[in-house]
Amino acid sequence: xxxxxxxxxxxxxxxxxxxxxxxxxxxxxxxxxxxxxxxxxxxxxxxxxxxxxxxxxxxxxxxxxxxxxxxxxxxxxxxxxxxxxxxxxxxxxxxxxxxxxxxxxxxxxxxxxxxxxxxxxxxxxxxxxxxxxxxxxxxxxxxxxxxxxxxxxxxxxxxxxxxxxxxxxxxxxxxxxxxx
Amino acid sequence: xxxxxxxxxxxxxxxxxxxxxxxxxxxxxxxxxxxxxxxxxxxxxxxxxxxxxxxxxxxxxxxxxxxxxxxxxxxxxxxxxxxxxxxxxxxxxxxxxxxxxxxxxxxxxxxxxxxxxxxxxxxxxxxxxxxxxxxxxxxxxxxxxxxxxxxxxxxxxxxxxxxxxxxxxxxxxxxxxxxxxxxxxxxxxxxxxxxxxxxxxxxxxxxxxxxxxxxxxxxxxxxxxxxxxxxxxxxxxxxxxxxxxxxxxxxxxxxxxxxxxxxxxxxxxxxxxxxxxxxxxxxxxxxxxxxxxxxxxxxxxxxxxxxxxxxxxxxxxxxxxxxxxxxxxxxxxxxxxxxxxxxxxxxxxxxxxxxxxxxxxxxxxxxxxxxxxxxxxxxxxxxxxxxxxxxxxxxxxxxxxxxxxxxxxxxxxxxxxxxxxxxxxxxxxxxxxxxxxxxxxxxxxxxxxxxxxxxxxxxxxxxxxxxxxxxxxxxxxxxxxxxxxxxx
Numbered sequence: 001x002x003x004x005x006x007x008x009x010x011x012x013x014x015x016x017x018x019x020x021x022x023x024x025x026x027x028x029x030x031x032x033x034x035x036x037x038x039x040x041x042x043x044x045x046x047x048x049x050x051x052x053x054x055x056x057x058x059x060x061x062x063x064x065x066x067x068x069x070x071x072x073x074x075x076x077x078x079x080x081x082x083x084x085x086x087x088x089x090x091x092x093x094x095x096x097x098x099x100x101x102x103x104x105x106x107x108x109x110x111x112x113x114x115x116x117x118x119x120x121x122x123x124x125x126x127x128x129x130x131x132x133x134x135x136x137x138x139x140x141x142x143x144x145x146x147x148x149x150x151x152x153x154x155x156x157x158x159x160x161x162x163x164x165x166x167x168x169x170x171x172x173x174x175x176x177x178x179x180x
Numbered sequence: 181x182x183x184x185x186x187x188x189x190x191x192x193x194x195x196x197x198x199x200x201x202x203x204x205x206x207x208x209x210x211x212x213x214x215x216x217x218x219x220x221x222x223x224x225x226x227x228x229x230x231x232x233x234x235x236x237x238x239x240x241x242x243x244x245x246x247x248x249x250x251x252x253x254x255x256x257x258x259x260x261x262x263x264x265x266x267x268x269x270x271x272x273x274x275x276x277x278x279x280x281x282x283x284x285x286x287x288x289x290x291x292x293x294x295x296x297x298x299x300x301x302x303x304x305x306x307x308x309x310x311x312x313x314x315x316x317x318x319x320x321x322x323x324x325x326x327x328x329x330x331x332x333x334x335x336x337x338x339x340x341x342x343x344x345x346x347x348x349x350x351x352x353x354x355x356x357x358x359x360x361x362x363x364x365x366x367x368x369x370x371x372x373x374x375x376x377x378x379x380x381x382x383x384x385x386x387x388x389x390x391x392x393x394x395x396x397x398x399x400x401x402x403x404x405x406x407x408x409x410x411x412x413x414x415x416x417x418x419x420x421x422x423x424x425x426x427x428x429x430x431x432x433x434x435x436x437x438x439x440x441x442x443x444x445x446x447x448x449x450x451x452x453x454x455x456x457x458x459x460x461x462x463x464x465x466x467x468x469x470x471x472x473x474x475x476x477x478x479x480x481x482x483x484x485x486x487x488x489x490x491x492x493x494x495x496x497x498x499x500x501x502x503x504x505x506x507x508x509x510x511x512x513x514x515x516x517x518x519x520x521x522x523x524x525x526x527x528x529x530x531x532x533x534x535x536x537x538x539x540x541x542x543x544x545x546x547x548x549x550x551x552x553x554x555x556x557x558x559x560x561x562x563x564x565x566x567x568x569x570x571x572x573x574x575x576x577x578x579x580x581x582x583x584x585x586x587x588x589x590x591x592x593x594x595x596x597x598x599x600x601x602x603x604x605x606x607x608x609x610x611x612x613x614x615x616x617x618x619x620x621x622x623x624x625x626x627x628x629x630x631x632x633x634x635x636x637x638x639x640x641x642x643x644x645x646x647x648x649x650x651x652x653x654x655x656x657x658x659x660x661x662x663x664x665x666x667x668x
Contacts, residue, residue, distance in 0.1 A: 013215060013480050022203045027195030034196060044198045051206045056218045108186070112194035115187065134184045135191060165187075 003067050010058045018055060025068060026051075029075045035119055035131050036079035046082060050075040076136050080146055083128050110172055118168045126161035133158050219479045229431045230476065233486055233554075429667050432476050434483070437631065439662020440470040446655045447495060467493040467656055473555070475664070481561040483571075491579065492550040493654075495586070547586030547598070549607055551579035559619050571619040573633065581609045588644070612640040613654075621664065629664040 001009075001020065009017025029050065033043035053074050061070055119127060128147065132138040133154070140158075144151040445465035471489030478484050557575030564570075584607050588598040598606055617635025624630050639654040 019203065022206075026202065027197050028192075030196050030198045031191070031194040035191065040199065044200055044202060047198055048202050048205050048209075051202060052209055055206070055210060057222075059222065110190070112190045113196075115190045116194045116196075119187075119191070135188050162183075166183075 004063065007058055007061055007063075007067065010055060013055075021054075022051065025071055028068065029071055031116060032072050032075045033079055035116060035135070036076065036083060036128060038124060042082070043079075046075065046079045050078040053078060073136070076131070080128070080132065083124065084147055110169065114172060115169075118165060118172065121168070122161055122164055125157050126164060129154050129157035130161040130165070216479055229433070230484065230486055233474070233488075433474050433667055434477050435475040435629070435664040435666050437473040437475070437487070437662055437664040438471075439473065439631065439660055441468065441489075441633075441658055441660030443467040443469070443637070443656035443658025445493060445495070446657075447652060448654075449652045465493065465495040467491060467658070469553070469660065471553070473662075473664075475559070478558070481571075483559040483561070485557040485559050485573065485575070486555055489553045489555060489577075490550060490582075491553050492548065495547040495549075547584070549584045550582045551611075552582055553580070554578045555615075557615070567623045569619070569621040571621070573615070573617045573619050573635065575615050577613050577615060577637075579611045579613065581607055581611075606645055607643055608645055611643055613637050614640055617660075624663075627666045629666060631662060631664050633660040634658070635660065 001017075006017050006021055006024075010021055026047070030043060030047050033046040033050065034040065037043040037046055050071075054071055057074075061067065119130065122130065129143055132143045132146070133140070138146070140151050140154040143149075143154040147154070443466065445467055447465050469489050469491040471487055473485055473487035473489075476484045476486070555575055555577040557573050557577075559571045559573045561569060561571045584598050586598050588596060588606060615635050615637040617633050620632045622630045622632075635658065637654075637656040637658075642651040643654055644652045
């Protein structure tokens with residue numbers, strides 16, 4: 001079944017098409033939700049809400065761009081909407097930050113799950129801004145508008161997030177290098 | 181590759197399945213009612229279109245002037261300002277003469293085609309002029325064609341266009357133009373015979389093409405002389421491109437249909453007033469309908485079918501009026517009995533009631549009522565394969581009375597003209613009927629489907645204004661059939 005047939009089936013509310021869509025993309029979409037949310041349970045809530053939105057609005061998908069990208073955007077927006085209600089800066093804490101540059105080779109050695117775990121371990125504010133800026137491609141102005149924070153705060157959060165992430169990656173990378 | 185890009189790529193590959201059954205929770209939340217509500221909010225535009233169509237149908241009686249008789253024509257004489265109403269025969273005569281003129285080919289007949297009516301004045305003259313202009317337009321194309329073939333450099337518009345009217349637009353005799361047309365023929369004959377023979381095949385192809393084009397162009401009124409065939413083709417294309425198919429698709433229309441129907445009616449009249457009662461089924465009643473329909477996809481297998489139909493019912497009916505048993509006033513002093521509406525009778529027996537067994541009055545009439553109807557029919561698809569679709573169609577239709585002729589009954593159930601002033605029991609101007617039927621849709625060609633809808637219709641409530649104490653109901657059995665043009 002092609003992607004187009006799948007979408008058309010979902011538009012017609014065909015159960016088989018909906019199941020197929022879910023089975024194909026639920027894993028990747030769950031990862032998106034987990035990147036944003038504090039807990040697995042929250043991520044599953046967002047996933048559920050996101051799938052409802054996907055099925056409700058799938059007739060609006062016009063095959064301009066990938067279906068996966070469109071669905072990830074819906075998930076990310078759903079997660080951001082949930083997070084907007086929270087005080088994003090509450091989780092920010094002083095962390096001993098490092099200025100050391102991360103070697104690209106180290107990132108290659110880390111698998112995606114571990115990277116996801118590292119990002120998930122970031123404080124909510126750092127994590128959200130990092131996800132929005134780096135992964136979703138929002139500008140700082142858009143992030144500021146979406147989250148109701150100052151543009152400067154967004155930049156600060158991102159800088160701090162990157163530093164924490166680099167530190168974590170370096171630690172993990174060192175561990176990996178020692179292993180081999 | 182930058183740090184950010186590497187991280188993004190890595191994260192995009194990550195997949196983790198949720199622990200709980202999210203899909204069943206999604207289904208729980210998305211109930212059929214929820215889905216329907218969502219569908220409504222997503223397709224406001226198409227429902228808006230339905231509302232607009234509804235309004236159009238409702239406004240139809242105000243747009244259609246029912247006072248005009250199709251078989252009469254108003255003719256104004258511009259010379260003495262007199263107005264004459266021609267009855268149908270005259271109308272036909274005028275139409276026939278116009279048609280005859282219009283169909284007259286200058287290349288075939290010759291003279292006097294338009295002179296039979298003598299004085300070309302007023303409206304008739306104008307109509308003829310229009311017809312002749314159209315006719316001459318066609319001839320212009322013919323002439324152009326001939327001209328091209330023969331290589332004659334005289335513009336066909338000069339041959340015909342200017343000869344049809346003078347400066348004031350008044351029609352001139354047709355003899356002249358026909359002479360000119362013969363000139364063209366003569367020119368054709370004398371000019372370039374050698375060219376004709378050498379290019380025979382090509383010309384034959386061109387001729388066929390031209391004949392086809394002429395057919396396309398005939399209905400276009402007041403068409404002007406066109407420079408060349410290319411322009412002609414462009415115009416034709418433009419006129420075809422005006423159909424807003426894309427716009428219709430955008431609002432969710434998935435087909436446009438045209439059809440006609442025939443119904444057998446069962447009408448029942450019941451009532452009782454002033455000592456009389458009727459209960460009569462009307463025989464030999466049939467209805468016809470024709471109209472346009474459009475289909476809008478709603479949800480899953482549901483489609484909304486609406487449109488506009490003209491529904492005409494003919495009733496060849498007879499009423500049977502019977503007298504009931506009376507409660508009599510017996511004048512024992514004078515030996516008379518008083519019966520309502522009748523002369524006093526002598527008392528024969530001193531019973532408490534008087535019974536007029538078998539006394540009844542029957543009369544017959546041919547009634548005709550026509551309605552503009554707005555159907556709102558939901559169609560549920562039961563079966564689909566590559567060629568055939570079968571659905572069940574429950575629905576309602578709103579009928580707006582357009583015309584009624586024939587007889588009705590007054591308060592004492594005597595026949596009166598239904599259109600007479602003060603007629604108490606006319607048909608209601610608006611009525612509602614419910615219907616249930618099947619929808620067989622067979623694909624004839626890509627985008628063209630044949631449909632057949634056997635159905636039963638039942639009028640809701642009394643079809644008559646309830647002023648004389650009787651009710652008329654209607655049930656129709658029939659088929660509506662036609663062609664649908666699929667847009668999706």
